[in-house]
Amino acid sequence: MKKTIAFDADDTLWHNESIFHETTHTFMDLVSHYVSASELEERLYAVERRNLALFGYGIKGFMLSMIETVIELSEGKATGTEIQQVIDLGKYMLTHPINVLEDVEETVSALKDDYRLMVITKGDLLDQESKIARSGLADYFELIEIVSEKDEKTYTEVLKRNKIDINQFLMVGNSLKSDILPICTLGGKAVHIPYHLNWELDKVEKSYDFNEQHYATLSSVALLPLFLEEIDF
Numbered sequence: 001m002k003k004t005i006a007f008d009a010d011d012t013l014w015h016n017e018s019i020f021h022e023t024t025h026t027f028m029d030l031v032s033h034y035v036s037a038s039e040l041e042e043r044l045y046a047v048e049r050r051n052l053a054l055f056g057y058g059i060k061g062f063m064l065s066m067i068e069t070v071i072e073l074s075e076g077k078a079t080g081t082e083i084q085q086v087i088d089l090g091k092y093m094l095t096h097p098i099n100v101l102e103d104v105e106e107t108v109s110a111l112k113d114d115y116r117l118m119v120i121t122k123g124d125l126l127d128q129e130s131k132i133a134r135s136g137l138a139d140y141f142e143l144i145e146i147v148s149e150k151d152e153k154t155y156t157e158v159l160k161r162n163k164i165d166i167n168q169f170l171m172v173g174n175s176l177k178s179d180i181l182p183i184c185t186l187g188g189k190a191v192h193i194p195y196h197l198n199w200e201l202d203k204v205e206k207s208y209d210f211n212e213q214h215y216a217t218l219s220s221v222a223l224l225p226l227f228l229e230e231i232d233f
């Protein structure tokens with residue numbers, strides 16, 4: 001039985017946060033007559049945080065939070081046209097082209113024969129499915145799991161459902177909170193690849209010791225095959 005390598009999707013396989021940043025800035029311009037940019041950002045984050053448990057992660061929840069923010073900021077005076085502009089921003093995000101991160105396709109292509117490759121991502125089911133399809137990467141992955149939260153409980157269920165032994169499993173992702181630490185707590189292996197627009201030179205940045213349940217940090221996904229060889233996974 002092949003070992004399983006699971007990849008997070010957003011900001012691990014393709015750019016995502018950059019689209020949220022871009023949209024937030026357009027939104028700021030849109031509502032700049034109500035509030036300063038810095039205050040807006042704070043208000044938007046507060047609304048998002050408040051709504052997270054109800055809306056979950058994803059663009060549609062973000063869109064609703066932008067609408068709620070503009071209604072609050074305008075003290076209920078926002079126009080239908082303004083609300084429509086916010087909805088259009090969300091629609092733009094939902095159809096935004098998927099920009100696969102550098103070296104991702106080469107890496108998954110190099111790994112797919114030796115490992116069972118998997119995607120574990122959280123967010124709106126339809127949107128995540130659509131992104132996987134549009135990314136052109138779907139064929140590299142045998143298993144795709146779209147979940148609403150990435151915590152120890154979810155990972156335990158995902159592993160159980162797919163009959164994966166945690167000792168035969170390695171998770172790769174950009175988020176310490178969602179991709180790395182829950183897996184480490186469960187006793188699994190994890191590789192952190194931080195998302196950054198200007199990645200540093202390719203190098204292993206942090207020492208690792210899987211016996212101590214530490215995770216490794218790589219500066220680029222391109223280093224993953226060599227790293228797997230080094231740790232004999």
Ligand SMILES: [Mg+2]
Nearest residue numbers: 008010011174
């Ligand atoms: Mg991510």
